Structure formats: C-alpha cells, structure tokens
Amino acid sequence: MIVETGKIRRRIGNQLSPELSAVMKVLDENCLAEVMRLQYMIIERLSRKDMLQPFPPEFMRSHLSEKGFIIGVLVENELVAFRNVYYPDATDQEWNLGSDIGFSKEECRRSVNFQMVCVHPLYRGNNLAYKMNCQAIRLIREQERFDHLLATVSPYNYWNVNTLLKSGFIIVGLKYKYGGKLRYIVYRNLKSTPSSLPETDQVAGLTDFQKQEKILREGYHGFRICEIPGVHTPVDEICDPHHISRIPERYEIHFSKSPVAGIHKHG
Numbered sequence: 001m002i003v004e005t006g007k008i009r010r011r012i013g014n015q016l017s018p019e020l021s022a023v024m025k026v027l028d029e030n031c032l033a034e035v036m037r038l039q040y041m042i043i044e045r046l047s048r049k050d051m052l053q054p055f056p057p058e059f060m061r062s063h064l065s066e067k068g069f070i071i072g073v074l075v076e077n078e079l080v081a082f083r084n085v086y087y088p089d090a091t092d093q094e095w096n097l098g099s100d101i102g103f104s105k106e107e108c109r110r111s112v113n114f115q116m117v118c119v120h121p122l123y124r125g126n127n128l129a130y131k132m133n134c135q136a137i138r139l140i141r142e143q144e145r146f147d148h149l150l151a152t153v154s155p156y157n158y159w160n161v162n163t164l165l166k167s168g169f170i171i172v173g174l175k176y177k178y179g180g181k182l183r184y185i186v187y188r189n190l191k192s193t194p195s196s197l198p199e200t201d202q203v204a205g206l207t208d209f210q211k212q213e214k215i216l217r218e219g220y221h222g223f224r225i226c227e228i229p230g231v232h233t234p235v236d237e238i239c240d241p242h243h244i245s246r247i248p249e250r251y252e253i254h255f256s257k258s259p260v261a262g263i264h265k266h267g
C-alpha cells in the first residue's frame with residue numbers, strides 16, 4: 001500500500017544528486033530480506049554499536065505480519081529507509097514500554113511501539129525518519145486500537161532523539177534496557193494533538209545523565225533538544241564510522257513540568 005510519494009536527493013560525496021522519485025509504502029513479508037540487509041549495513045556504520053538494538057530475522061518478520069507493520073521508502077525500487085511499528089503483548093516486560101513507566105495492564109493493552117528506524121547514509125538529510133513517523137502515527141490512529149505510543153532511544157543518538165521530539169514525543173524516563181543499553185523512554189499520546197511547546201523549567205546536557213535522572217524523577221519531561229551555544233566538537237559518523245562521536249556533548253535537553261495527557265505516574 002503506497003502512503004506517500006515525493007522527491008528526495010542522494011548524497012554523492014559532498015554534493016547532492018538531482019531530485020529522485022521516492023515511494024513510501026507499507027511493506028509486506030517479501031521485503032524481509034531487503035529490510036534485514038539495510039539493518040545490517042547501518043549497524044556496520046554506527047559510531048556507537050549500542051545506539052541500535054539489532055533484530056533477528058524472525059522478530060523482524062513478525063513486524064511485517066500480525067505483530068505490527070513496517071513503512072519503507074523506495075528509490076528506483078531499492079529500499080533506502082524503513083520505520084517499524086510493533087504491537088506488544090500487554091504482559092511483555094521487554095517490549096511493552098508501558099510497564100517501564102508504571103502503566104496499568106489496561107493502559108499497556110492500549111500501548112504500541114515505534115521500534116527501529118533506519119535511513120541509508122546516502123539518503124540522510126531528507127527528513128525521511130520524520131516523514132515515516134508522521135505516516136506511521138496516522139496509520140496507527142486509523143486503527144483506533146491504541147491510546148499510547150512509546151519508543152526507546154539512546155541519548156547518544158542525537159539524530160533520532162531530535163526526530164522523535166519533532167514527531168511530538170516527550171522524554172518521560174531514562175533507564176537501562178536490552179541487557180544494559182541506556183535508553184530514554186519517550187511517549188506520545190495518540191488521542192491528543194501536540195499543542196504549542198511548553199515553557200522550559202529545567203535544562204540538562206544530553207550526556208549529563210545524573211542531572212536528567214533527577215529532573216525526570218521530580219516529574220518533569222523533556223520536550224526539546226537544542227545546541228549548547230559555543231560548544232564545538234568534531235564531526236560525524238558519515239565521515240568516520242569508527243571514532244566515538246562527541247556530537248551528543250553539543251546538545252542539551254529542555255524539560256517542562258506541564259501536565260501531559262496520558263502520563264500520570266511515571267518515575
């Protein structure tokens with residue numbers, strides 16, 4: 001099923017290609033091998049291996065059938081990006097993120113996950129993750145099965161934190177998941193439309209985890225990521241997949257105490 005069409009550009013060295021036609025669609029099980037190929041290629045190039053939790057083929061396949069769906073972007077019939085959505089069982093401690101933020105069984109039953117998002121390095125900068133998120137949220141809403149959308153994201157993954165906050169998520173928790181990987185738990189209420197951004201009440205560096213934990217424990221939530229004025233660090237995973245990226249040190253998270261519909265007992 002095609003959900004959107006548009007034009008995007010491919011990176012050629014320091015240049016960009018002319019516009020190319022791109023098709024965004026809901027993938028079927030025949031696309032499993034291509035999804036796995038793109039996942040492995042992206043894992044190879046990550047500046048920190050703990051930024052992405054790899055999925056084995058059978059788990060990935062379940063997203064393509066009864067346990068969720070995957071939106072993909074194709075250019076010239078080649079998969080260049082995907083975003084997957086998962087319907088976790090209410091009692092699934094690993095994947096139902098409602099249990100990480102104190103949801104009741106009923107709330108967990110109405111919770112759905114954004115899982116993995118990948119954009120081929122040559123197609124980054126086209127806002128594809130954000131565009132796939134918007135379409136995925138629309139498709140989830142149309143089902144009328146879920147009230148709560150949750151995801152995890154590594155605080156070291158500036159690009160995905162940025163995309164999720166832009167997509168209307170807020171940061172409600174910080175904890176170790178998936179056998180010891182540090183993750184924000186992010187949340188979006190599916191029944192309400194995100195209103196204008198609240199006032200900033202607290203600020204903490206993206207890598208100042210102690211301060212962030214304290215702020216989150218006090219009931220604030222993170223809603224914005226901003227560059228810290230005057231801080232410069234070396235670049236970047238696309239140029240050098242092997243060094244440890246210091247990009248997260250450039251950013252800070254803004255927190256607010258304004259109440260958020262659907263979140264009432266995290267901590």
Ligand SMILES: CC(C)(COP(=O)(O)OP(=O)(O)OC[C@H]1O[C@@H](n2cnc3c(N)ncnc32)[C@H](O)[C@@H]1OP(=O)(O)O)[C@@H](O)C(=O)NCCC(=O)NCCS
Nearest residue numbers: 052116117118119124125126127128129130159160237238
């Ligand atoms: C997170 C991700 C999907 C975002 O990709 P995207 O939608 O193309 O990102 P954007 O269009 O918002 O990119 C904005 C800018 O950041 C740059 N950028 C995005 N991701 C980047 C990355 N991982 N490394 C370096 N630069 C990156 C883009 O090139 C663009 O730069 P420009 O403004 O100079 O053109 C992508 O970084 C990715 O696939 N990462 C690896 C997989 C991953 O970590 N997924 C999340 C965990 S499941």
